[in-house]
Amino acid sequence: MHLVLFLIFALFALAGAANLLLQKHPINSALSLIVVMSSLAVLYLLLGAEFLAMAQVIVYAGAIMVLFTFVVMLLNEGREEKTWGSRAARTVGFPAVVVLLATLAAAILRAGRHYGMVSLSDGITTTQDLSKVLFRDLLLPFELTSVLILIAILGAVALARKDDGNA
Template identity: 40%
Template sequence: MNISLFYFVAFLSIFFSLLVIFSKNPVHSVLYLIVTFFTFTVHYILLNAQFLAIVNFIVYMGAIMVLFLFVLMLLNLNKESEPAKSPLLKIAGVVAGMCLLVTVAGSVKTLHTSNPIVLQSPTLGLVKNLGKVLFSDFLLPFEVSSILLLSAMVGAVLLAKREPNDA
């Protein structure tokens, strides 16, 4: 693994995470969060965890963040409708921020004193190995869950189907 690429992507993750926090526009904040999740996907690929990278890409970037964007656009947020924040809430935010600062300082301190972990098996997080186990040892639970999901989908369609009006 190229260590300089890892640190560059880590810097981008931190940078875009800070942009998520400090952005004034909520839509821009969600877009920065999508870029942050993309940097996490790159981290997973660098760590040879392709399945986690694919799941992160599809589930978080594809589904959840699009849902966040739709919710933000439907809420129509503006300054006039925002309630005033109490001083207790502001104090709690400062205490939480200080706890985060202490945690980051401790992490940076241990970063310089610890050695990186090297995996014993470089094929540990490959999708091919997951597929072999899923379709050999866990074939029955996999098929049962597919039948359960299919029956739930048929049930949802039947519940949503409107009855024709008999006049």
């Protein structure tokens, strides 16, 4: 049962990711990304990470993707253009990606033989366990993300604001 569900949603995730790249119109790509994010949430659930699955649905498939689609719709950007550079990147890039993925896959398959089955549900999954990790062991990185977010907002404001005209 788990295997069947895994295969279905893994296939969805891969198809969504491929479609994201192949689509010419940004809104279609954004919608494909929602498929990828939601399929990933199901995969997390299958691994027994309920909290992560919910967070994935709410934050990624929900909030972030809504923002994405809104921005794309508001900007009303046109279709992707093909230039000489993009064709060159395509002819070199796709074989390079295939080689890279093949190397990664081979390495992971080789490594996989040394590892047994793992079930995440044995470990930390409840919110209480998570909070222990988040607010004790990883307190510093957790607090640091606030600086990271602050700097991202600051940067967005700095870049998006119009010049005063005296530049």
